[in-house]
Amino acid sequence: MQSIACQKCDLVHELPPLPARATVLCVRCGSVIFRTKLDTINRTIAWTIAALVLFAVAITFPFLDIRSGGVERQTALLTGIREIYRQDMVGLATLVLVTCVIVPLMQLSGLLYIFIPLKFNRRIPFAAVCFRTFQQIQPWGMMEVFMLGILVALVKLSNMATILPEVALFAFGLLIFCLAFAVSSVDAHHIWERLEELGHD
Amino acid sequence: MTEWRSARQLGMVLCHDCELLVNWPALTAGQSAACPRCGAHLQQRKPNSVRRTWAFVFSALILYLPANLLPITISSTLGEVQSDTIMSGVIYFIKTGSFGVALIIFVASIIIPLAKLAILSYLLLSLHSRTTWRPKDRTRLYRFTEAVGRWSMLDIYVVTIVVALVKLGVVANVDAGPAAIYFAGVVVITMFAAQSFDPRLIWDVLEDSHE
Numbered sequence: 001m002q003s004i005a006c007q008k009c010d011l012v013h014e015l016p017p018l019p020a021r022a023t024v025l026c027v028r029c030g031s032v033i034f035r036t037k038l039d040t041i042n043r044t045i046a047w048t049i050a051a052l053v054l055f056a057v058a059i060t061f062p063f064l065d066i067r068s069g070g071v072e073r074q075t076a077l078l079t080g081i082r083e084i085y086r087q088d089m090v091g092l093a094t095l096v097l098v099t100c101v102i103v104p105l106m107q108l109s110g111l112l113y114i115f116i117p118l119k120f121n122r123r124i125p126f127a128a129v130c131f132r133t134f135q136q137i138q139p140w141g142m143m144e145v146f147m148l149g150i151l152v153a154l155v156k157l158s159n160m161a162t163i164l165p166e167v168a169l170f171a172f173g174l175l176i177f178c179l180a181f182a183v184s185s186v187d188a189h190h191i192w193e194r195l196e197e198l199g200h201d
Numbered sequence: 202m203t204e205w206r207s208a209r210q211l212g213m214v215l216c217h218d219c220e221l222l223v224n225w226p227a228l229t230a231g232q233s234a235a236c237p238r239c240g241a242h243l244q245q246r247k248p249n250s251v252r253r254t255w256a257f258v259f260s261a262l263i264l265y266l267p268a269n270l271l272p273i274t275i276s277s278t279l280g281e282v283q284s285d286t287i288m289s290g291v292i293y294f295i296k297t298g299s300f301g302v303a304l305i306i307f308v309a310s311i312i313i314p315l316a317k318l319a320i321l322s323y324l325l326l327s328l329h330s331r332t333t334w335r336p337k338d339r340t341r342l343y344r345f346t347e348a349v350g351r352w353s354m355l356d357i358y359v360v361t362i363v364v365a366l367v368k369l370g371v372v373a374n375v376d377a378g379p380a381a382i383y384f385a386g387v388v389v390i391t392m393f394a395a396q397s398f399d400p401r402l403i404w405d406v407l408e409d410s411h412e
Contacts, residue, residue, distance in 0.1 A: 003222050005215040008340050009404040010207040029340040066366060080365035087364065091382045096361050128239045132218045142351050149358025155302050156363055192219045196238050
């Protein structure tokens with residue numbers, strides 16, 4: 001019988017064998033202790049690859065079309081960030097870069113790094129460190145907040161200029177969903193058990 | 202099912218990274234233990250949780266003042282310069298009829314940080330008073346604080362995006378004001394505060410009072 005302790009109140013629970021889509025709740029404080037996921041390896045790899053493809057599109061294609069006073073300009077995501085660095089807002093630009101580009105990329109590449117070998121029943125070196133890092137940086141991925149920020153910024157600028165969405169913006173919107181689904185299809189407990197079965201680095 | 206006990210009472214510890222339940226080894230001063238499965242440093246409770254959380258809460262409260270009193274955006278159109286604080290930006294949205302956006306910014310930038318700080322302060326005080334009042338609801342308050350914190354980052358992104366778009370367009374000039382970095386500090390520090398608080402301490406008080 002497997003045992004676990006609640007992360008919020010430390011109560012120890014003995015667990016029966018669990019179905020593929022279960023939620024384990026703490027009997028004392030009601031918090032979710034963990035959830036089991038269906039087909040975690042395949043689904044995570046699928047969503048992660050989708051997200052990475054969309055990421056590539058979101059970065060390389062134009063983001064927005066701005067028209068004002070007869071002038072029309074297209075902007076891309078990275079040129080925008082570079083512009084903010086040039087404006088000497090180093091702190092803010094770094095914060096945006098880390099929470100909206102670096103952390104999501106680390107999450108996606110980290111997942112592929114661990115999950116693809118697992119699909120072939122192999123454990124890649126440094127899998128444990130990689131997966132631990134993945135779990136620790138999770139609170140710092142804020143792409144959904146960034147998306148809402150774009151919408152609010154567009155409202156703010158709507159009376160100054162005409163702004164039209166471009167390919168990269170739609171890719172970005174879809175990317176956020178794919179990233180969220182990728183992260184939520186990870187069954188951490190199952191992965192740790194598989195890694196343990198396959199031995200140590 | 203035998204009597205319910207916590208990991209601490211059973212002399213066990215939950216690895217904070219891989220959530221494996223292991224026996225807590227007897228350690229002498231200076232020794233540390235690593236999780237056999239993932240190598241993480243084993244801790245029964247978050248180290249110095251109360252002290253660190255108070256430090257973060259006070260720091261965030263101090264930064265909250267310049268974050269809201271100084272301007273967060275400075276717009277100049279045809280020679281006319283307008284500075285906006287977070288609050289005056291909300292009022293501007295209300296005046297121009299974007300009530301939805303005004304509400305979103307108001308909640309994300311003013312309500313949520315204050316609520317997080319108030320809740321964490323309350324939880325810390327409840328630990329100091331060693332009360333056993335409503336632990337389940339206090340745990341719920343903590344889970345809410347953890348979940349909601351990142352949305353305060355919204356205004357930081359709005360300012361960054363507006364500045365970037367305006368520089369790249371041909372419109373008026375918008376610059377981020379000094380409040381921006383202070384507000385970013387408030388959001389980041391309140392996130393650290395929520396991470397450093399250990400909700401198990403609430404239940405430790407309960408267990409200690411029964412014994």
